[in-house]
Structures are given as C-alpha cells and as structure tokens.
Amino acid sequence: MTIGHGFHAVMTAQPGKGDELVEFLLDAPSLSNDDCVVFLVSRSASNPDVVSVTEGWTSTEAHASFFRTEQAQALVAKLQPLLVGESRYADEVPVGGKAAF
Numbered sequence: 001m002t003i004g005h006g007f008h009a010v011m012t013a014q015p016g017k018g019d020e021l022v023e024f025l026l027d028a029p030s031l032s033n034d035d036c037v038v039f040l041v042s043r044s045a046s047n048p049d050v051v052s053v054t055e056g057w058t059s060t061e062a063h064a065s066f067f068r069t070e071q072a073q074a075l076v077a078k079l080q081p082l083l084v085g086e087s088r089y090a091d092e093v094p095v096g097g098k099a100a101f
Helices: 018-026 060-067 070-082
Strands: 004-014 036-043 050-059 085-092
Touching: 004 018, 004 060, 018 036, 018 050, 018 070, 036 060, 050 060, 060 070, 070 085
Parallel strands: none
Antiparallel strands: 004 050, 004 085, 036 050
C-alpha cells in the first residue's frame, strides 16, 4: 500500500505519566483504520515521559477525514490533559523499514 501522507510527533507527558501516554496511544482508533498504514509509538531512552508517534496514511485526505470524526476528536480531547506544553510535529512520510515486536 502506498503512503502519501505522514508525520512524526514528539510529545511530553505530565511527570510520571509516560506509561499512561504510551498505553493511551497504543489504543488509538487510528490503529484500526485501513487508511493508517504506519502507526509506531516509541519513547525516549533517557526520559520515559517523552513519547514519539510516527504515522503514515494513504493520503492527506484520508488523514484529515479520519480526524474530523467524533472518535478522533474525543481522542484529542482526552490526550491533551496527559501532555505538558506543545507537541512538536515534523512532516515525514514513511518509505519502508521494519518493526518487529
């Protein structure tokens, strides 16, 4: 499947809430969406409250359409209280690789 849109986000959880943030993200509705073909959650080795997400979507339109849904808006609303400050986003389109868990 072709990835036409993606990004990398780095967010900082409230102190001591890194595990909760990771669990929350790994339960995100994006994971069950057929247009979301990459969804990788990782965290800093030196600061467990710094969490990253890399997403790859079939298109910009598919991503935008998903985030207009009630389910996605509820996710964003529940996510915000877990975070400190603004998340940092970078335009990024995954092109290949491997992830084995």
